[in-house]
Amino acid sequence: MSHTEISGPGEGPYGVAVADGVVWTTLVHAGAVVRLSADGPQRFELAAPESRPMVITSSGAGVWFARSGDGHIGHIDAAGNVSAVAVPGSPYGVCVGPDGALWCTLMDTDQVARVAADGVVTTYPIGVAGAFPAVITASDELWFTLNQGNAIGRMTTAGAVTTYPLPTSGAGPVGISAGGSSVWFVELQADQAGRITADGKIEEFPLPTGSKPHAVVATEDGGCWITLWGSGSLARLDAGGSVVSVFELGAGSEPHGLAVDADGSVWVALENGSLAHIHAGE
Structure with a gap:
């Protein structure tokens, strides 16, 4: 593992996020996004210190990200051009949907x-008041x-919604990731991982x-990676839901988002100021 x-x-x-083999990360308290290039970190200032860029997703060779502090979805293309689209609420989760459009949750609305x-x-x-929709993923x-609604939501691209209450009350689900025939999610307040099938x-x-799981990425073998x-x-x-390995990232590291590269290695954002890289095969 390296940092x-x-x-x-x-x-x-x-x-x-990993876009065409390039690693990107958001700096939530600085109003900036960083791309790891061959020459080292390249920083993109958003000219909006209050923007609070948070969840980020790849889009071809570029990225989209939620600017939770100022109600915008940000975009940086492969050439490094920065743009933004205003949305009517405070966005958090972002993903590219099955229709190729960008989808996001609006926590406060x-x-x-x-x-x-x-x-x-x-x-x-x-259709659920005060539910605080968080991370979103697509199959x-x-x-x-x-x-805050203690449930998993499912939506068609036409906007039809189905909700599935969680068995554990007050679970506080946050991260979610689709992969294979099921969808993995994590329950921050209940110290549990969860999985929901298409039915x-x-x-x-x-x-x-006390692990407080935050983000999750499903893997091709039916399992997942989770930041604690x-x-x-x-x-x-x-794939059976058993913990098979744990990597200690350091006291005070505060791991949040993660992404899996094409080679199977894992990148983790640490709020203490670095990215951890767990190489494939470690």
Whole structure:
């Protein structure tokens, strides 16, 4: 495992994405995005210190990211051009949907928004008041966590919503990731991982007490990687939901987002100012 210093004290790497083999991360407290190039970190200032860029996703050779502090979805293309689209709420989760458009959750308005290639924004209500929709992911449909609604939401690209209550009360789901025939998610307040199938069946799997799982990425073998924010570590789960490996990232590291590269290695954003890289085969 190696670490790459990305930012100064207090700037807070938060989300991670890999676009065409290039690693990107958001600096939530600095209003900036960083791209790792062959010459080292390249920084993009958003000219909006209050923007709070958070979750980030790849889009071809560029990236989209949620500017939760100022109600915009940011975009940086392969050439390094920075742009933004205003959305009617505070965005958090972002993903590219099955229709090729950018989709995001709006935490404070209980909506999901679609941002078309021409910048047109369409919003869809999730139908649950005060649910605080968080991370969103895509398979043939859209799936998202309802952090305060204690449920998983499912939405078609036409805006039809189905919600699935979690078996554990007060679980506080945050991260979610589609992969294979199921969707993995994490329950930050319950110290559990969860999995939901296309027919709505939910399974929950225990994680170490106090680990506070935050982000998750599904893997091709049916398992997943999870950041354990509370314990400063990264866990690997197999297809049966068992923890098969744990990587300690350091006291005070505060791991948030993660991404899996094409070679199977894992990148993790550490709010203490660096990116951790767990190489394939470690």
